[in-house]
Amino acid sequence: MHILYVDESGDPGKHKYSSPHFILSGLIIAQDDWSLCLSNLKTFRKSVYTKYGLNQRTEIHASELIRINNLKKYQAIRKTNRINILKDYASQIPMIFCNSKIINICLKVEEFPEADIFELAWSRLLQRYDTYLKKDAKDKGLVIIDDTDSIKLQNLQRKMRVYNPIPSHYDNGSYNAPINNILEDPFSRNSNQSYFIQTVDVIAHLLYRKEFPKGSLKKYGLEYQFNKFEPILLKRASKEDSLGIVRK
Numbered sequence: 001m002h003i004l005y006v007d008e009s010g011d012p013g014k015h016k017y018s019s020p021h022f023i024l025s026g027l028i029i030a031q032d033d034w035s036l037c038l039s040n041l042k043t044f045r046k047s048v049y050t051k052y053g054l055n056q057r058t059e060i061h062a063s064e065l066i067r068i069n070n071l072k073k074y075q076a077i078r079k080t081n082r083i084n085i086l087k088d089y090a091s092q093i094p095m096i097f098c099n100s101k102i103i104n105i106c107l108k109v110e111e112f113p114e115a116d117i118f119e120l121a122w123s124r125l126l127q128r129y130d131t132y133l134k135k136d137a138k139d140k141g142l143v144i145i146d147d148t149d150s151i152k153l154q155n156l157q158r159k160m161r162v163y164n165p166i167p168s169h170y171d172n173g174s175y176n177a178p179i180n181n182i183l184e185d186p187f188s189r190n191s192n193q194s195y196f197i198q199t200v201d202v203i204a205h206l207l208y209r210k211e212f213p214k215g216s217l218k219k220y221g222l223e224y225q226f227n228k229f230e231p232i233l234l235k236r237a238s239k240e241d242s243l244g245i246v247r248k
Contacts, residue, residue, distance in 0.1 A: 001031040002141040004103075004129050007191070007200040008148060009208040012118035014109060021212065022117045024105040024125050025204035027196065028132060028141075028234075033099050040096040041195040048088065052081050059192040062086060062205030066217065083220045089202050090225040094232050097199075101136075101234040103128050104207055105246045118149065119156055124246050126160055128237045130179035143186040146197045154185045203229060207245070 006026040010019040029037055045056040054060075054077060064071045065082040074082060105121045112120060126143070133141045145153070157179070165174040191197040206226040213223035227243075235244035 002133060002137050002139050003029050003031070003034065003196075004141060004143045005029070005145075005189075005194075005196045005200045006125065006143060006186075007146045007197060007204050008121075009204040012109075012116075012121065014117070018109065020109055021208065022105075022107050022109060022121050023204050023207050023211075024103075024121050025200050025207060026103040026125055026129060027097065027200050027203065028101045028103070028129065028137075029097065029196070030099060030137070030139075033097075037096055037100070038195065041199070044089070044092050044096065045195070048085055051088075052077055052085055054085065060085065060089065060198045060202065061191070062202045066222075080220075083222065086202060086206070086222070087225055089199075090206060090228045093199060093203070094229060097232055100232055101132065102203060102229055102232055103132075103234050103237050103246075104203075104244070106207060106211055107247065111248070118152065122153055122156055123160060123164075126157060126179055126182065127164065127166070127177075128234070128246065130181050132234065133181035140181055140183050142183055144189050144194075144197070145186045146189065146191045146201070150186065150188055157182065157185060 004026045006024060009023040010021045012022045042056070048054050049056055055073070058073050059071065061071060064074060065086055068074045103125060105124050107117055107121050109117055129141065129143070133139055143157075160179045162178060164177050164179055166177045167174050189197055191201060206222070209217070209222040210224075210226040230243065233244050235242075237244040238246045241247060
């Protein structure tokens with residue numbers, strides 16, 4: 001069994017205050033590696049407590065570490081050290097999850113004026129996860145998500161189990177490739193109760209910082225942190241991108 005933990009960055013809606021992007025990052029972990037990964041995450045969190053004073057039970061939330069809105073416990077840690085927590089996390093992820101793979105979807109909303117961005121991004125992610133399960137893992141898998149539109153995602157996944165048209169490489173047509181290696185509907189997990197969901201939150205946010213670097217944060221080098229994940233990126237997810245990021 002394999003597990004795909006997923007978190008998002010940005011807003012799939014199209015309204016006045018929506019973000020210009022929608023990102024999904026998924027971390028694939030084999031069942032046999034899960035316990036060791038959790039143990040290593042706990043060790044990392046102990047080191048964060050020793051070095052920065054962040055309690056092991058306090059959620060790591062990437063955007064809050066950069067700019068505090070809700071997690072007031074972060075106020076005891078100065079901003080430079082909060083960003084260093086993110087940098088340390090980015091450095092550790094390829095070692096903690098050395099046998100895992102990361103899939104990334106990054107869509108610029110303006111490039112898909114007619115599309116449902118939520119469905120488009122999730123269909124791309126589920127398709128690539130199912131392909132990985134069939135061709136690489138030769139196994140079945142589950143999906144665990146943080147806070148998202150779970151009913152809409154459930155309906156999308158159920159539809160893709162039956163009908164999932166894929167463009168043919170040999171002609172202008174398509175063929176049906178149901179995503180039948182993903183079991184059950186997606187499971188929701190509160191991020192403050194899961195180190196794994198917190199990990200994909202960091203991955204997704206650092207991809208956002210890479211794609212849309214903010215001038216005021218450039219002095220911290222946040223736009224370079226995502227590249228640390230290169231050893232475990234599923235680059236076959238997109239042949240058109242050197243890091244395998246799916247952009248269309």
